[in-house]
Amino acid sequence: MEGVGLRVEKETLKVGEICDGAELKLKVVKVSGDGGPVVAFTSSIHGIEVNGFEVMRRLYQAVLDGGLTGTLIFAPMVNPLAVAMRSVVTPLDSMNLNRVFPGRAGGTLTERIAHALSKYLADSGVEYLVDFHGGGYCCESAPHAAIVDVGDEELLEKAYGMAKAAGFKYAAVLRRAELEEELRLKATLDASFMRRGVPSILADFGSWGYQERYIEEVVRGLINMLKSLGALKGDVEGKPNPIVVERLWIRANRGGMFYPEVKLLDEVPEGGVLGRVIDPHFEEVEVVHSLMRGVTLLIRNYPPVFTGEEIAMLGVARSGIHEQGL
Structure with a gap:
């Protein structure tokens, strides 16, 4: 049941075609309230990091119950080919999607996925971005936020505020010097939107599959973050400053x-x-x-x-x- 006054749009972005002519599509859900900020959530850029899908599903169900004032965009399976093959990279061209943003309209299949998503989010007027990742099949990650420092102190403070409101104990800040040394990291989704002036965090937690011990904690934190951004009604719970680490x-x-x-x-x-x-x-x-x-x-x-x-x-x-x- 949709909340009163909410508009739910379930959209499909066409990226291209595979060899049998079947279309490669990205499915996106947009839930709009009235007048608040536009907040985007993305997951499964890497096909073995799918915790974010379940976090988004629960957030979606929560906002349908009411209280949404902003617009939420959910892109729960950004790289469906990688998810299907349980792979970090896109199987058809072996490229790491989180190293090619904002992508190219006439590029490889992976670059076209990046372009389609980036264009959709930009055209939708995204004002805040949360990109979900995890430890994958070989590692487990404790819940923490990662933030890219692009040299804008005010922007960095806003992203840090998102991590704080979401209740992350640690915020790993990727400094400009590290970006210069690892140019490939400039092409991550969160870095590309930070360079556009959009406060963005990478929410990292868990490993292969769903871990309930993390998911509910992250959902509660993100609901608090949405309240702090003015996208959801309700009292904002005070949180301690995350410990800044590298x-x-x-x-x-x-x-x-x-x-x-x-x-x-x-x-x-x-x-x-x-x-x-x-x-x-x-x-x-x-x-x-x-x-x-x-x-x-x-x-x-x-x-x-x-x-x-x-x-x-x-x-x-x-x-x-x-x-x-x-």
Whole structure:
């Protein structure tokens, strides 16, 4: 049952065709109230990170019960080909969709997906953006927000405010210097909309499939965020400032099976043991140490690992806005 005064539009964006002529389409749901801001939610850019689909479904059901003043856009399955094949990349051209935004109208299939979504969101007047991700098949991520710093302090503050209202304990800020070093990260969906002046956060949590222990917490937080933005009626619950951290990826130097010795959100000292790698001769070939003091925001839970593969991601407190100690 639709709420009184709400308008629900279920739209289909045509991207292109596959080899048998079947159309590749993106399905979008737009729920409009009256006069409030336009907030977009996107998920499944990577086909093995689908927690956001269920978060959006519950948000959609919640706003149909009433109280919506703004407009919410839900794009729950941005890369249906990757979802179908349980893949990070788009199977037909092997490109990472979250490295090609805003895409190209005449580009590869992946670039056309990025273009179709970017154009739709921009034409819809999006004012805030939340993009959902997770640890995928091999890792589990503790709920946290990631924010790209594009050099606009006011914009960064607004995105930080979104993360705060949503109740994230940690906000991983990707600094401009890191962007310059990793040019590919400039082409993520959230980064591309931050460059358009749209406050955007990447909401990262969970792993393969749905984890109820995270989903309901994230839904409650996002409802509070929508209230804080004026998109949903109701009292805003005060939340503490998220601890601002920078990301530090820890990678294996040897191949084998990884045995973690820390849990998510553990505080680890510099040099602390994160886990061990055991090879097929049952020999311990590597003890994986933390390079800096930090908190584990992501940990590998799929044992097979090869040289250079991610073991963990630490949140490391650095100087910057709203910094709090670990």
